[in-house]
Amino acid sequence: MANKQEDQAFSVLPCTDLQADIAFYTRELHLQLLRVYPSDNPHSAELSGFGLSLLLDTRYAGAPGLLVMKSEAKSRSTLHSPSGTEIRWESPVEPFMQSFASHRTEICTLRSTPWTAGHAGTHSRDLIPSRLNGGIIASHIRIPNGGPVRDRVHYHTAGFQLLFCVQGWIQLAYEDQGPPITLRAGDCVTQPPHIRHRVLETSNGLEVIEIGTPAEHVTAIDNDMQLPTGRVDSHRLFHGQRFCHFTLESARWQPHRLPGLAAADTGVAEASAGLAGVRMLKAMGASPSYVTSHDAQLLFTYVVTGSVRINRQLLVAGDAFTLPPDDEYTIGDISSDVSLLEVSLPGTFATRI
Template identity: 40%
Template sequence: MTADRTAAIAPHIRAAQILLPCTDLAAELKFFTGRLGFKVNLIMPADSPTLAVISGHGVTLRLESRARSGNQTPLHLRLLCDLGALPAGTADELTAPGGTRIQLVDAQIPLIVPDGTQEFVLARGGEDAWGVGRAGMQYRDLIPSRLGGRFVASHIRIPTGGPVPDYVHFHKVRFQMIFCKSGWVKLVYEDQGDPFIMEAGDCVLQPPEIRHRVLEASPGLEVIEIGCPAVHETYADHNMELPTGRFIPGRYYGDQRFVHHVAAKAHWTAWRQPGFEARDIGIGAATDGLAGVRVVRSPQAAKAEVAAHGGEFLFFFVLRGALDLSGKSIGAHLLSAGDSAAIPSDAAYALATAPSAEFLEVILPDFA
């Protein structure tokens, strides 16, 4: 079936049912309605039922009385539960009379952040480093090792602009930020007013589980996205419409606040090393020190003193110009625009730049 034919069918579909053959319809109905709380939607014939449609917990099942073939694999049904509230001794897996396996799993899956590793990672911005990701977007993995699963850093671009086929969704994360390197992207966030344009130099902090949607992008859009943990869940929210019609700038999502940093309105102040200045994205204040994000520049050629960090993550991405990065344990490297580096904890390093160099700095935890 062609994609065009499938698209023509989709608008006319009204419901979906999962077919569940069973040899004893009465026993199956008793189990699903009595023990699991499903409701009967349809049953026939009335005098001697052989078919029933039941629904519950977001699933519709079509129970059909028929002989079971010997090689038929039983259906496996997962029910998301408040496991802590279930009666003591409740098994985590049940079996229906017809053999269907019912697995009871926790609806609130805890966020797991791996301990991670510390290592020096250098990524060069060559054209051969790009791969195709979801929705036709092109990805460049800036930390292939993911530092033991604790962090992911991606350089993402969309060569052709226009509407983005996105939907309202949210991420189960500890930390996530997006920095616009070039072009522009139109976004909308839960309780943060109308859709807005994020332009080159702008940045957003996406607090845990804030609903949002990407609407449109310019040709040649490029963003830097950094998240923790590296592998995290993305959920669709089909019940929320954005914008919500509300603007609550101080709202907390978990223990973080949304940040939309606009480069054109930013103020430059002295960085922690002489000869450099920075504009603070505001993420340190919005995360209570969990993370710090700054754009750093050197109006003149500058060389920083030898330094080190004792945290879990330090990352530089060169936006323009050149950055000379060196250290006893990491070697000497000249980074050009598009290159990046992750610096391990306690590794001494020094920076030197040519005039007008500019780079993005991300730190966890934040420090001035």
């Protein structure tokens, strides 16, 4: 009794010279030749390699194809098969971090950046519209109608990523971090490169801030892992970073580097090996306006509640501002109920007043 043949799928490429193409793919790409058909005068050949199954077919009259080879090896020049298919080499992973080009003060108000409808009923707005030449993305995301989320286990290749809860709550599971975590207003987590995670459920009216650098990065699906994993390894490193979970109720307040403010350090600077710093700020006593500057590559602030004046502009809840290094700016009119999310790259930097 013949063995049952497994189902297979092939990418079909046009072929004008079967023997020449076979020689090309086996020599240049090191693909394996599996079989030719028919034996006496073959018109097609099956090859495999790099997770790819190819069918070269002289009967197929389509346009030449394109193969993109993801390889960490040194990039090669673009090649073309004898039948015209283009072979292009690309790096499998984009840089984790991207340097920030010189940038100006960028103020983003709730009124000036309307919400844009996204997938699955979400809305979002860009808090750094310029994205600093691709260096960073800061998204304000809201989900009006919550409930269980049909999310896949996935990970990102961003060099640094932060998820901060503005209002409502969101439940997530993270690789080797124990039972699911529920973020509430004022809480945050970092998502180190390649840590597997999944969104489980959200409240109605959820709002979160998601910050990632570089602005464009890969989201990859893990079809094998189940979350939670049942393991707890809080010291595990993911590409040099530890997972960090901060809750507002556990905050320890100390005088901030700027007068009139108190700060609660989230632990992100230590967990990210100094790559980034995240602090929650609140008002602490009255302070007159003052001029200050800093030398951080990036200093981003989101107004959670209350108000603060930057230069001549009064910013209120939902507004955000990004201040470039070495430029002087004026801070004043800090309201008694102000609450700010401050994110810096790197984690520590100098301030001048």
